[in-house]
Amino acid sequence: MKLLAKAGFSKQIFFKKKEAVVGKGEKIQGFLMAVIPFIGFLAFTAFPLGLTIFVSFTDLHSYDLTTLQWCGFDNYIKLFGLPMFKDAVVNTLYFLLSVPINLVSQLFIANLLNKPLNKTFKKVARLILYIPTIIGGVAVALIWNWILEPNYGVFNSLLSALGLEKIGFTTTKEWFMPSVLIIKWWSAGLNVLIFQSALANVDNSLKEAARIDGASERRIFFSVVIPQISPMILYTLMIECIAAFQEMSVMQIIAGNGVGPSNSAVTLSYLMYRMTNENIYTEGFGLASALGIVLGIVVIIVSVTINTISKKFVSYD
Amino acid sequence: MASVRLKDICKVYPNGLEAVKNFNMEIEDKEFIVFVGPSGCGKSTALRMIAGLEAITSGELYIGDKLVNGVEPKDRDIAMVFQNYALYPHMTIYNNIAFGLKIRKVPVPVLDEQGNEVYETDYKKVKELERYLSKLKKYKEKSNEIIPELEQAIINTENELEYYKATPQKKTVLKRIPKAEIDRKVREAAEILGITDYLKKKPKEMSGGQRQRVALGRAIVRQPKVFLLDEPLSNLDAKLRTSMRAEISKLHNKLQTTFIYVTHDQVEAMTMGTRIVVMKLGVVQQIDTPSNLYNYPANKFVAGFIGTPQMNFFNCKLLKNGAEIMINFIDADISFTVPQKTLSHINSDYFDGTKSVILGIRSEHISIEKNKYPHKAKCQVSFIEDLGIDCQLYGDINVNGVDSITESPTRLVLKAPAGTKFNTGDIKEVYFDLKNIHLFDAETEHTLRVDK
Numbered sequence: 001m002k003l004l005a006k007a008g009f010s011k012q013i014f015f016k017k018k019e020a021v022v023g024k025g026e027k028i029q030g031f032l033m034a035v036i037p038f039i040g041f042l043a044f045t046a047f048p049l050g051l052t053i054f055v056s057f058t059d060l061h062s063y064d065l066t067t068l069q070w071c072g073f074d075n076y077i078k079l080f081g082l083p084m085f086k087d088a089v090v091n092t093l094y095f096l097l098s099v100p101i102n103l104v105s106q107l108f109i110a111n112l113l114n115k116p117l118n119k120t121f122k123k124v125a126r127l128i129l130y131i132p133t134i135i136g137g138v139a140v141a142l143i144w145n146w147i148l149e150p151n152y153g154v155f156n157s158l159l160s161a162l163g164l165e166k167i168g169f170t171t172t173k174e175w176f177m178p179s180v181l182i183i184k185w186w187s188a189g190l191n192v193l194i195f196q197s198a199l200a201n202v203d204n205s206l207k208e209a210a211r212i213d214g215a216s217e218r219r220i221f222f223s224v225v226i227p228q229i230s231p232m233i234l235y236t237l238m239i240e241c242i243a244a245f246q247e248m249s250v251m252q253i254i255a256g257n258g259v260g261p262s263n264s265a266v267t268l269s270y271l272m273y274r275m276t277n278e279n280i281y282t283e284g285f286g287l288a289s290a291l292g293i294v295l296g297i298v299v300i301i302v303s304v305t306i307n308t309i310s311k312k313f314v315s316y317d
Numbered sequence: 318m319a320s321v322r323l324k325d326i327c328k329v330y331p332n333g334l335e336a337v338k339n340f341n342m343e344i345e346d347k348e349f350i351v352f353v354g355p356s357g358c359g360k361s362t363a364l365r366m367i368a369g370l371e372a373i374t375s376g377e378l379y380i381g382d383k384l385v386n387g388v389e390p391k392d393r394d395i396a397m398v399f400q401n402y403a404l405y406p407h408m409t410i411y412n413n414i415a416f417g418l419k420i421r422k423v424p425v426p427v428l429d430e431q432g433n434e435v436y437e438t439d440y441k442k443v444k445e446l447e448r449y450l451s452k453l454k455k456y457k458e459k460s461n462e463i464i465p466e467l468e469q470a471i472i473n474t475e476n477e478l479e480y481y482k483a484t485p486q487k488k489t490v491l492k493r494i495p496k497a498e499i500d501r502k503v504r505e506a507a508e509i510l511g512i513t514d515y516l517k518k519k520p521k522e523m524s525g526g527q528r529q530r531v532a533l534g535r536a537i538v539r540q541p542k543v544f545l546l547d548e549p550l551s552n553l554d555a556k557l558r559t560s561m562r563a564e565i566s567k568l569h570n571k572l573q574t575t576f577i578y579v580t581h582d583q584v585e586a587m588t589m590g591t592r593i594v595v596m597k598l599g600v601v602q603q604i605d606t607p608s609n610l611y612n613y614p615a616n617k618f619v620a621g622f623i624g625t626p627q628m629n630f631f632n633c634k635l636l637k638n639g640a641e642i643m644i645n646f647i648d649a650d651i652s653f654t655v656p657q658k659t660l661s662h663i664n665s666d667y668f669d670g671t672k673s674v675i676l677g678i679r680s681e682h683i684s685i686e687k688n689k690y691p692h693k694a695k696c697q698v699s700f701i702e703d704l705g706i707d708c709q710l711y712g713d714i715n716v717n718g719v720d721s722i723t724e725s726p727t728r729l730v731l732k733a734p735a736g737t738k739f740n741t742g743d744i745k746e747v748y749f750d751l752k753n754i755h756l757f758d759a760e761t762e763h764t765l766r767v768d769k
Contacts, residue, residue: 208370209403213417213535214391223416227407315407317521 056289061281068286075290087263088271094177095247095267098184099240103233106188110195111221129189137187141253144183145170148254168261170254176264183250191236198232199225230314237310238303245299248273268295319381319394319542319575320346321367324466326376328362328599336362338599340376349569349576351590353583354622359599360579361547367577368397368545377456377467380543384453384470393543396536400548402528404520404535411503411516414534418499421539424489436485446478506534509571526557533568544569546578550585562588583623587611595619617762620677620755626709626730628677632759635660636670644676644751648726649714653692655751663756664765673759680709682750683731690748696729698739708733716744 056075060068079085109129113122132140147154148169156166169179202225210220226233248269252258255265258274266274268291275288326340337359344350352360365371367378369390378385385393396417404413412419427435453471460467507513510530520528529549536544549565550558566589569576580586586593587607595602595610595618603615614620620628632647642660644653667674684690696712715727731747739745756765 203401203403205399205401205403206405209397209399209535210405210416211370212368212390212395212397213539214421215416219420223420224405227405230407317406317519 052289052292055285056293058286059284060286061284071286075286076294079287079290079294082271084259084263084266084271087266088268091177091251091264092245092247092267092269095180095184095251096241096244098181099237099244101181102185102188103191103236103240105185106191107195107233110192110199111225113192114196114199126193129192131189132187133190138249138253140187141183141250144179144186145254148179170256171261173262173264176251176255176261179254180250183254184247187250188240191240194232194236195229198229202228227313227315230310231316234306234310234314238306241302241306242299245269245295245302320344320379321543321575321577322377322379322466323363323367324377324379324464326363326366326378327374328359328366328371329374336599337366340601342594342601342604344575344577346575347573349566349578349589349591350594351586351592352577352579352594352596353581353586353590354596354602356581357598358596360581360594360596362599363596364397364545364547364577364579367543368395369393370397377464379466379470382470382473384449384456384467386456387452394541395543395545396539396541397545397547398529398532398536398549400551402520402525402532402552404528404531406520408519409516410507410512410518410520410523410531413520413531414503414506414516414538415499417535417539418494418502421494422491423494425492427488427490435488437488438484439481439486439488442481442486443478446474446481450474450478502538503534506537509537509568510534525553526561529553529561530564533565537568537572542575544572544574544576546576548579548581550580551582558585565589584625587623595622597622613764613766614677614755615764617675617677617757620757624679626680628679628755629683629729629731630726631676631678631714632726633674633676634670634672635663635668635674635756637665637668642668643670645670646676646714646727647673649694650717651694651714653694653749653751655692659752660756662766662768664767667756667758667765674765675757675759675762677755677757678749678751678753680730680732682753683729684748684750685710685731685733685737685745686748687746688748690750692749692751693746694749696745696747698741698743698745699728700741701733701737701739703735703737705735707735708737710737710739712745712747714747 057072058068059071113125150156150166150168150171159166167175169175206224207220210224215223246269248267251260251265251267259266272288272291275283276285321344323340323342326337328337329335340363352363354360362371366373369388373386380393405416429435453467453474457467507516510533512527512530512534515523515527550561553561562585578589590607592604592606593610594604597618603610603619610619610623614623634645634647636643636645640657641654642657694714695716696714697716699711699713702709710731710733712729713725713727714729757763758765
């Protein structure tokens with residue numbers, strides 16, 4: 001002991017070190033626990049990612065990797081020249097509109113539902129909003145497809161009963177995307193719940209203090225409540241943005257024929273899917289991989305941008 | 318600066334809980350009023366009703382001469398400091414203090430082309446007064462009896478209405494307070510509270526005491542008529558609480574504004590208040606100055622609540638025997654005789670030897686010093702708390718009983734000199750100063766004192 005002390009070890013440190021020593025069994029356990037997800041990451045994330053990057057520089061029209069031919073940046077050049085690429089970009093950006101529309105309205109609804117209203121009304125409203133999340137996006141889209149059907153759909157039956165002209169919600173370019181946005185709006189009740197819990201967590205005395213300070217209800221909401229729930233808003237904004245870049249199912253269900261009226265159902269995700277299915281011989285995996293990489297880079301840029309800008313507005317205090 | 322009047326203020330929650338029952342009080346301008354009581358006594362609810370954060374179920378509340386039932390908090394000209402400070406976490410200290418000023422709009426005179434002030438009838442004010450008058454009249458209809466305050470308010474408002482109808486007023490528009498003025502006010506308040514160096518910081522970076530100063534600053538800059546403080550020191554540690562207590566008292570002196578302060582701590586109440594309101598279960602027990610509360614408690618609850626250690630209470634019966642009164646302890650074998658003169662302020666109906674009374678005596682009026690007071694009793698020592706400056710001796714006047722851990726009706730606490738050492742179970746003589754006893758009815762717990 002004395003020697004150790006001389007060597008600069010205090011008694012405490014000595015014992016602390018001894019305590020921190022873990023058993024051999026524990027070490028193996030820890031190693032195994034860490035290694036399983038790591039193998040999973042290698043096998044299902046890192047390897048496919050690497051392969052995609054590699055394939056994007058080749059010409060490949062089947063699942064047989066021996067058939068691939070190196071082609072350099074040809075796929076990327078070809079991609080930007082595709083006639084449908086422009087449509088896909090425009091449609092994907094159009095669909096991105098759903099993010100601000102949904103988030104703002106969901107926040108508004110959540111705020112409304114957090115007010116002291118009739119309890120039964122609140123429960124029913126929450127149920128109505130949440131059911132679409134439970135039954136899933138495809139089912140919701142199918143139901144809406146029937147509601148918006150151009151000949152016998154609920155809306156058009158109503159319109160013709162009122163003596164108005166029928167509208168091709170799913171068959172005209174003008175109405176296609178708005179219809180998609182409406183459907184998307186209905187299938188995102190989960191955010192209302194997230195916002196509701198975030199709003200309920202805002203310290204009531206802050207609102208009271210603002211009321212005494214002379215702030216109006218609106219002022220309290222924007223100056224006190226919103227900053228308090230800003231981390232939640234950022235989280236949902238990120239998730240929704242990333243999901244919106246990858247959306248294709250709703251458009252596909254109501255389009256029926258794949259591309260929709262005047263290519264309005266073509267999004268970047270759908271374009272990628274199409275390259276590996278219908279157009280596998282003309283376009284193929286190489287081009288799809290190139291598109292995947294481009295889409296990935298765009299999503300990363302958007303996420304980083306949102307994150308950077310948000311630092312100014314989001315308060316974690 | 319204004320008076321506050323509470324007339325039969327009641328608060329009943331939707332679940333039927335009566336939080337405040339018939340609160341009547343006149344708070345004068347510049348007073349420092351403390352609402353004190355155990356948790357759940359309605360003191361915070363009463364304060365929140367004055368603030369306008371809680372609706373008043375029945376009764377009238379006046380700030381200044383204005384009936385403010387149903388008036389928004391921001392129009393009551395009050396400021397409030399919360400227990401958890403309620404600082405806006407995302408704003409800097411500067412913005413926290415300035416927030417109330419930034420959103421406020423103040424009237425600024427309108428000038429015509431020649432630069433002269435414009436005068437015209439203030440229709441807005443007339444309308445507002447008409448609305449207020451109709452509200453007052455509605456209150457009058459609702460109440461069965463004639464309330465002089467309400468009558469006066471109606472007359473005042475009618476006169477005011479006449480005046481505004483007849484006399485053109487300086488025309489004004491509402492404008493935000495100029496930035497420079499806000500800055501000046503914020504810095505002034507920060508200067509008073511010694512937080513100038515922290516203005517750029519966020520609340521998270523500050524200690525509890527500093528945060529509470531910021532909360533005070535936020536209240537000061539608005540120059541309210543009434544300051545409301547809801548347990549502002551409860552979240553601070555004991556040492557800081559003592560120093561902040563002094564600071565708030567000083568602030569009151571400096572600002573010369575009405576303060577209403579809620580606390581559960583009787584020491585805070587006693588040291589800060591010019592008058593104290595003691596509450597229990599929504600009912601006001603006594604409203605009085607600190608020394609009157611201490612010397613003349615209106616009931617057993619007030620007597621027990623004010624003062625540490627708590628007053629000793631014993632069940633007794635009083636019997637008049639010629640010119641003397643016998644005090645017979647019910648739960649212990651003790652009997653004292655005092656001249657009737659000593660108890661001349663007590664309702665003599667209780668001297669018949671049958672009615673149960675509660676005798677209250679503070680620990681400082683019992684001594685172990687030999688023959689300090691004439692009345693002697695035996696006491697079994699339970700334990701001693703040495704506080705350094707003196708000791709608190711816990712004992713039992715029932716010397717035959719077993720020392721109980723829980724409270725017993727014969728438990729006795731007294732102040733002994735520092736360094737007193739006894740063993741548990743020792744039987745000692747203690748001396749009672751019967752000139753300083755308080756007597757209460759055993760059932761109603763009201764004082765038996767007939768004068769003050």
